[in-house]
Structure formats: C-alpha cells, structure tokens
Amino acid sequence: MVVPELRAWRAARPHVVRVARTVKPHVVRITRAVRPRAVRLTTSQLTAVSATVGLALAAGAVTVAGPWDSTGQRTAERDWAASRTPEGGTHHAGTSGTHRTSPRPAPSADSVLTGLGGPAGTVPVPAGKALADVLDPLLANPVLGSVRTAVVVDVATGERLYGKGAEQVQTPASTTKIATAVAALAARGPDHRIQTRTVLEPDTEEVVLVGGGDPTLTARKPADGWADLDTLADRTATALKARHMDHVTLSYDTSLYSGPGLHPMGVNDNIAKVTPLMADEGRLDRSTSGPAGRAADPAADAAGKFADLLHDHGITAAAPGPSKATGRSRALASVSSPPLSVLVERMLTNSDNDIAEALARQVALAAGEEPSFDGDAKAILAELKKLGLPLDGARFADGSGLNRADRLSADLLTALLAKAGDPAHPELRPVLTGLPVAGFTGTLSARYTDAPTATGVVRAKTGTLTGVNTLAGTVVDKDGRLLAFAFLTSDAANPPDADLARAALDHTATALVACGCR
Helix, strand or coil, X not given: CCCHHHHHHHHHCCCCCCCCCCCCCEEEEEECCCCEEEEEECCCCHHXXXXXXXXXCCCCCCEECCCCCCCCCCCHXXXXXXXXXXXXXXXXXXXXXXXXXXXXXXXXXXXXXXXCCCCHHHCCCCCHHHHHHHHHHHHCCHHHCCEEEXXXXXXXXXXXXXXXXXXXXXXXXXXXXXXXXXXXXXXXXXXXXXXXXXXXXXXXXXXXXXXXXXXXXXXCCCCCCCCEHHHHHHHHHHHHHHCCCCEEEEEEECCCCCCCCCCCCCCECCECCCCCCCCHHHECCCCCCCCCCECCCHHHHHHHHHHHXXXXXXXXXXXXXXXXXXXXXXXXXEEECCCHHHHHHHHHHHCCHHHHHHHHHHHHHHHCCCCCHHHHHHHHHHHHHHCCCCCCCXXXXXXXXXXXXXXEEHHHHHHHHHHHCCCCCHHHCHHHHCCCECCCCHHHCCCCCCCCXXXXXXXXXXXXXXXXXXXXXXXXXXXXXXXXXXXXXXXXXXXXXXXXXHHHHHXXXXXXXXXXXX
C-alpha cells in the first residue's frame, strides 16, 4: 500500500518514483511528525542504486527517518570555524535537523536503494556534452574561487559523464570523511562494534577501565541506545560484589592508540584530543551533543565520571590514574558501540570530526598499522587501493578533513560514491544512506530552502574551510538516473565568501536534478 504522502509526492515527480509489486518487497520507513508508517517499494538490480532518492520526500509534508545519529549534534566544522575563522574557515549553514531516536543498524542495500523505474537499461544516461552545457557556466561562477574541479559519474555503470580537472588533487575539507567511511567499512565491516571494558588485576585488585576507541560512549542519561558508562559501572559493580569487593583502586588504559593525540588544529569546541577512551567526545557540558568546550584529557575525564558512577552503584574507587591492563587481568564487564554502519552514518550526516578520527584509527588497527595520524593515512590508502580506486596524488593527513594537507580529487570522490552503490559491495552502503539530505538532515538541513526540486533529492557531504568549499554526493536526474558528483573549489589567495560559494555549489547540484541532458 502506498501512503498518501508518498502518493502525492510521486504524482508531483513521476520521473523519480515508480511503485510496483514484486516478489521481494522491502520496507522503507517514512514518517509524519510523530508516527512512522511503512511503505513497500520495489527492488530491481542496477537501478536499485538509483534509489538513494527512495527516502526523498516532499518538503513540509514528511521528514526523513533514517538510522543516522539523532542526537541533534551539529556539524563539527561550523562552530569551530566561527571561533577560529583565520585557520578554520567559514561554517556550514544550519543545524543538523536530525530527530532524537535510538540508533539503529544501517538498513540493507535493498531497503534503502529501492529500485525505482525498472531496469537500468531503460533509463537514459545523460550525454557528456549536454552536461557540460549545463555545468560549465555554473562552475565558472567567480564566487567559487580560482580553482574549480568537478566530476559527474553514472553510478549504475561507473561511467564518467563529465569531468573538469577530474584528476587534479586539492584540499577536500570535510568530504574527506567519505573516504574515511569507505575505508572503515571495508576494513572492519558494517557490523563491527567497538568495546569499552573493565578488567581486574588479580595481584593488585586494581580495576582498569580499558578504552577501545568508541567516541560515542556516553555518560548521559538516558543513553538512547549508545554504549554508556552507567551501564558499564552497573555491570562492573555487580561483578565486584560477587567477589565481595566494595573498595577498589581504579585506573584507565589508553594504550590502544600511539603517536600524538592532538590534531594539528588543536583541541577546540568541535574536536577533542584523539584518545581510545572518552565520554561524550570529551565535552565538558554533557547536556549538549553540539559544540562545547572539551576536556584537556578526555580519558581522565571519562575515568573520573566512571568512578562517580561506580560510587552510585555501591563501589568506592580511589581517584583514577593512568595504567595499562596486563595479560593476567580478568574480565569484569563491557559495553559495545552500535554497529560501525551507525557510526559511519552519524559521522557523515553531522560531519562529526571525533568519530571520523576514531574510524580512521579503526582502519589502522585492522591493517596492523600504528594507530596514529601517520598510521591511519597509510592504512586508509592501502584499503582504498584494494578497492581499485583512483588514488594518484591522493594524500591523507587525518580522517576528518580538518587538516589542509589532505589532498583528494573529484575523480576519487565520485569513485568512492559509485563503489558504495555497487551491488558487489553492500558493506559500503552506509556511505550513501548517511549522506545529509537536502532540506532534511545534518549539514544540509538548512540548505536548498529556495530549491524545492532538490529538496530530499540531493544527498551530499559538505566541506568548508577558509578558502575551500566542496560538495560531493548523489542526485537522481529527471529521468530517474542516479548520478554521483563531486565539486571541489578553492582560492587560497582571495578566499571567496563562503555563503555565496555554498549557494553556488547548491545551485550546481540542483541543476543536475533538473537535467535530462541528452
């Protein structure tokens, strides 16, 4: 059955949605303001990829419900840049706009990339010259700065339809997170969970809180489905009481990572020191999931909070200090993060720098590289090389894109998006489902307000640093073809007005929506 909201939207956009019955129906959730309803849409093979728009709905009628983070966390670049404009650049516009719900695993490829429009062969592919006629004038807009590169790719075939400086590498800003997401999902898998645990040293009766690298570990109540310190404290207290222990020495172990933990940009309201143990990303104000002052030592901060929670559960712990669990330690308790697919979606939707750096460390750990900024870079490049992606000139200096030393090409970014839509790589699908949705979620929630044709149809990762403005994602054109695009623009000498540059990039993506281009 097709609910009224979807029927109305389909009537207004017949080129995008075709609903049919199939032997394998799948469910896509859409909601009104309060109550979710289920809709069954078709699944077909290659055009399954063109249905990233399957969650795109009429603005003002419904909101998108997805498994990406719903804590309302705002993008990391935005407020960080507002406080440090000379180094960090201008900010993303708008708040995250996501709804507060418990995290859920990423939906399957079939349920998110629902086939809309029949076999891929029946949907025309845009012609390169026609695309150039539309895009060249838009990318020539001087508000974008002096350097502009762009690529448009047909996701179903991987064919490049348009290129402008396609292989030229430049600073990608936060679109780097697309590469980090692909590498993490390929290295660890979408179902991987990050564990935070406590152990008991038998010789000293010392309890050690061992960080596993989960930046979403929370001290908030309620935890809303994320791994939380209170649950870990409760389980640890139960295990200690079973041993007739109610007074312990508490320490914490951050030995999982190596190398400097401080990002070159330093600690600020939107990125903490990179450490395997932190609660609420080291925020000093735990009442907010948005930008906030960060603890100078997030691990000590988390351990102190854990000691307080142990006390609440009947265990007295001495003030915690750093230590390292030995091979003789005995397990007491543990909590696990949501699946990596959920972390990836939260990171992409809200441009979360702390999660991005944690995911980069996960790639290094999986590859046996040193879990540090340098080791992360080696591991990410190696993982992407395994996928056969175009890496000429690419360089990674971090996982978040805050480091200006990062270098990616528009060719690589579109190849990453196309790979995420490849039926042979369903493990990468959270890269597409986590992209912010124009007018609805994350860093695009307050953009495209004057572009109704693009609302809900453009899904893209934003990137902004001073003098750098980027956008990479997917659109479905008016013929129903899913296109991946990447627009990278910059001007170091004369940084453009960020608001004007973002509007110009949004206008360019909107033009793809309206373009049959044959």
